[in-house]
Amino acid sequence: MATASASIGVGRAGVKHTTLVYLVDQAASRILLALKKRGMGAGKVNGPGGKADVSAGDTSIRATAIRETQEEMGITPTDLQARGLISFVFTNDGEHSWDNDCTIFFGTQWDGEPTESDEMAPEWHPLDAVPYDRMWPDDELWLPDLLAGKEVYWQFTFDGDAIVDSASYADLPTMLAAIGAPEAAALDA
Numbered sequence: 001m002a003t004a005s006a007s008i009g010v011g012r013a014g015v016k017h018t019t020l021v022y023l024v025d026q027a028a029s030r031i032l033l034a035l036k037k038r039g040m041g042a043g044k045v046n047g048p049g050g051k052a053d054v055s056a057g058d059t060s061i062r063a064t065a066i067r068e069t070q071e072e073m074g075i076t077p078t079d080l081q082a083r084g085l086i087s088f089v090f091t092n093d094g095e096h097s098w099d100n101d102c103t104i105f106f107g108t109q110w111d112g113e114p115t116e117s118d119e120m121a122p123e124w125h126p127l128d129a130v131p132y133d134r135m136w137p138d139d140e141l142w143l144p145d146l147l148a149g150k151e152v153y154w155q156f157t158f159d160g161d162a163i164v165d166s167a168s169y170a171d172l173p174t175m176l177a178a179i180g181a182p183e184a185a186a187l188d189a
């Protein structure tokens with residue numbers, strides 16, 4: 001079981017810091033997603049990702065993003081850019097153990113071929129046909145902006161699978177102030 005680390009990633013203190021990775025094959029205008037087979041969001045299509053884990057050797061949230069993509073898809077991203085932060089709050093869990101503050105990465109290069117793992121089954125989708133009906137409901141609010149080259153800063157409050165509140169922010173400092181998180185020198189530290 002991985003443990004959260006307040007020293008890696010950006011977001012609220014005492015909340016899991018996590019990653020999501022979106023890889024695009026620009027030559028073929030397609031995005032690499034995957035069916036999540038177990039754990040949080042099982043049955044949904046998502047990018048690879050997961051929580052920061054110092055015990056797994058993570059030295060930065062970027063290292064977490066690379067390790068999770070290796071573990072879940074068998075490939076190594078080589079040009080990841082940190083492009084946003086999404087803060088997830090889950091009201092259905094009184095202990096808020098599902099809450100996570102997630103750094104969003106975008107990339108176009110990787111080593112290896114996407115391979116199914118115990119956690120994920122990779123799927124390619126055309127960039128103009130992202131399967132939002134099989135994804136978390138907030139994704140269609142921000143993933144199009146990410147794919148258009150923008151940075152994305154959002155907070156979503158969920159009750160189970162339903163969004164009950166949301167807010168978007170102009171930039172990282174504005175978002176961190178709004179969610180009560182410490183200031184950060186960099187998104188991918």
Ligand SMILES: Nc1nc2c([nH]c(=O)n2[C@H]2C[C@H](O)[C@@H](COP(=O)(O)OP(=O)(O)OP(=O)(O)O)O2)c(=O)[nH]1
Binds near residue numbers: 050051068138
């Ligand atoms: N696309 C998308 N991903 C989400 C949403 N909510 C949410 O927690 N996630 C992602 C962010 C993280 O990558 C993951 C939660 O982190 P986690 O580490 O608890 O999940 P996990 O079961 O994959 O565990 P692990 O790989 O770290 O062992 O789920 C959402 O609304 N949309």
